[in-house]
Amino acid sequence: MHNYFDRINNVTSFFVTITFLIILTLMSSTIVFPKDLDEEPILYSNTNMTKKIATFTVVYFDLEADFEALFNWNVKQLFIYVFAEFQKSNGVHVNMMIWDRILRRGSTDNWVNLKNVPAKYYLNDLKYLCSSNLTLSVHWISIPTAGVFYPYNHKESRITFPLPNDKTCSA
Template identity: 40%
Template sequence: MDSIQYNDDEYDGPLGQVFTWLGPRWNNESIFLNATCQDATKLAKGVPCSEPLVVSQDGSWPDIEYIWRNHLGNASCILADNDVCAQHTYYFNGKVDNSTTAAQMNTVKVVVKNVPDYGASRERNDLGFLTFDLKTDLSHLFNWNVKQLFLYLTAEYISPNNELNQVVLWDKIILRGENALLDFKNMNTKYYFWDDGNGLKGHNNVTLTLSWNIIPNAGLLPNIQAIGQHSFKFPTDYTQTRV
């Protein structure tokens, strides 16, 4: 999704025009033509969305007058005394952009041990070890207002002790001007993959995702998750070898 537009500049009155445009890279055959905001934003957090969703035939800006004339009931809202009209749009290189960043990741080596966690208690808990590949191009995320990116790789899984576990295994800061084309092979994790019990051994559905915070010079700090994930299994036996 590219932008949400509230626009009644050309109309005097109590109505505000509300719709979400999916952006210039969608065409009239977009899978989101009949989608809801929940469908369009499920891969991103904190992105504003108001229905109806608009897809322009050739990627040009939506015809606001047409929407106003023909879809007034669906694309309008009543403005209260304290309401104002605003516009939220994503730009890249001075142009409206709705590009969604993809990331390719893969696990190379996956083992699990059962050892005492002296940092929390002396009980024996599962400790996972893995190496991973990661490939993505984040260059297009930088503009004049982006100071740096804070990337982090997260493992998510369900265990008997917790309905949802999220463990950050690796992170990286990329400053503006640095190389944002990543192609890592057989990388070690930076942080320990502890479970608060024995939930890793034999676990058959642990999912890796890549996310980042955009650190601006001024403004909000959006949290974005890349398209693409990788699911892997832990062995059914503990390793006795040194890792």
């Protein structure tokens, strides 16, 4: 009738198909029920917002948020980042990432409470920043164990503040 290789092939194909269907069902559960933060992230600007180093600007900010609610069985890690947005005099809208952090599932530091933190990445368009308002916003991307990347920004925190317009800007 059937030899042993055919029987092993049929059993293996059956178990692979069942495993694929289980993974597909579990993956779709995270698409149907996306998790959101319980509270909005809190982003503050400091009175000591910027300091000029050569042609760079360093922005200091405070960030307070609990990202534990975003973790479920399929979330391996979260990529948290802060954008600085401003508009140049010619009308071009610029987004620049100034800070980021990776939070891992099971880690004890999923509560982010940062005070007077300098940006990791400098703002280097100093001549455009001097006459502009700077908007900081917090975003995150959920990195799944299995499935598709989804940028979650259901609740985001934005703060806008004017940058100083002093004689170092015209140089």
